[in-house]
Amino acid sequence: MKSPLFAAAFLGLAASAQAQTLTVIAPDYFGSEWGPGPAIKEGFEARCNGCTLEFRTGDVMSRLQLEGARLEGDVVIGLNTDTTLRARETGLFVPHGQPLDALTLPIDWEDETFLPFNWGYNAWVYDKTRVENPPTSFAELLTREDISLVWQDPRSSGAGLALLLWVDQLYGEDAAEVWAALSRQTVTVTAGWSEAYGLFTEGEADMVMSYATSPVYHIVAEEDDSKAAAIFEEGHYLTAEVAGILSGAAQPDLAADFMAYVLSAEFQQMIAYANWSYPSALPRADWPEVMRDLPFPETPIRYDEAKAEKRRGPALDLWLQGMTR
Known part of the structure; x- marks a missing residue:
């Protein structure tokens, strides 16, 4: 029979493992095998020292509005600039904490809550x-x-x-x-x-x-x-798609790391090829040549x-x- 001490230690290990899971709320396309999610998951997990990135997919706006504070997740990705006001008014987001000087959108961006990852x-x-x-x-x-x-x-x-x-x-x-x-x-x-x-x-x-x-x-x-x-x-x-950190994030540090990853050259190149859209933090000279050559x-x-x-x-x-x- 296992001792209470062993049981407590086991539960502690389980909690520690669970604590290393970053949950990202995303649209269906994002986490699919043909979307950008699998490459982003692999890239982020290679950087985060043993953590796991898990996508929860579905209708993001409906989930925000219906579940509210009960929504279990750390980061939301895939909202666009035509819907961010409704998302903002839920009160479920905190500042993303990232510098904006690396952004290369053709519009000024000063939003401290939502961070664009493509446009x-x-x-x-x-x-x-x-x-x-x-x-x-x-x-x-x-x-x-x-x-x-x-x-x-x-x-x-x-x-x-x-x-x-x-x-x-x-x-x-x-x-x-x-x-x-x-x-x-x-x-x-x-x-x-x-x-x-x-x-x-x-x-x-x-x-x-x-x-x-x-x-x-x-x-x-x-x-x-x-x-x-x-x-x-x-x-x-023009629309941009954005990511944001949920106020109820169980893993706020991992969430902050993910937002920094969004601005990395690695992530941005994935967006260009896996999301087939303009990256938000790469100058046009660094886009794939085929994208630069299009009208x-x-x-x-x-x-x-x-x-x-x-x-x-x-x-x-x-x-x-x-x-x-």
């Missing part, structure tokens, strides 16, 4: 074998009855919400007319990005709402240069988090009006 421009991606003369402006796209589209529902998709706010900033109260025009060209509107992009790659539509960097995946992973982003003269909507939108369009939240409801009303005409 990107939303863009209509097309198949060059199907679209020989892509539109060069949003205004032209609305007149192109020869082009079929697939895109995402702004109520359930970050890419769809970005499109909603892009149109809202360009067209304001006239947006209902824009949505009516787009609906006539639309094959379907999907719940998420993966479904829409899958339909596009299967040839169900000529263009899909995605990101200016999406062609990089096809070039690198498939040796296929038939996909390209249409660059619009009005500019492109690059020069005019960022965006809302700050307060304006994005303020315009979301009215913009959705205009979307519904246009889509039901």
Whole structure:
């Protein structure tokens, strides 16, 4: 029979092992085998002297709002700048504690709570074998009855919400007319990005709402240069994805180490290749060559988090009006 002393020692070892687990709340794509999570897990664990990084995946915003202070985790990753106000207002985050001078986004960043790990421009991606003369402006796209589209529902998709706010900033109260025009060209509107992009790659539509960097995946992973982003003269909507430390973190020191890792060159290179997006803390000269060589939108369009939240409801009303005409 084991003594109470042995039992106490065993429990102490178990607690110590558990104490070395960093729990990161992330979207489903992030922790999947084709997302950036596996490489990030391997890289961070190689640095943290025996710790384990564990991803808990799902709908991050819903989890923050539904679980609140009961949420068990140390770090949240994968929120974007159109939703950070809602996340901030939960009161569940503490300052990230990282210097911001290494950031290379094309916008000023002074947020002490959320740290950007990547950024990107939303863009209509097309198949060059199907679209020989892509539109060069949003205004032209609305007149192109020869082009079929697939895109995402702004109520359930970050890419769809970005499109909603892009149109809202360009067209304001006239947006209902824009949505009516787009609906006539639309094959379907999907719940998420993966479904829409899958339909596009299967040839169900000529263009899909995605990101200016999406062609990089096809070039690198498939040796296929038939996909390209249409660059619009009005500019492109910019979003950044962020990470933050939860106030209830069981491992605050590990969480701080992870946030520092986010800014490392190793992490940033992983983001470029595994998340197929612009890294937030690498100068353009250090991006993968294939990414540097792609057409690059020069005019960022965006809302700050307060304006994005303020315009979301009215913009959705205009979307519904246009889509039901």
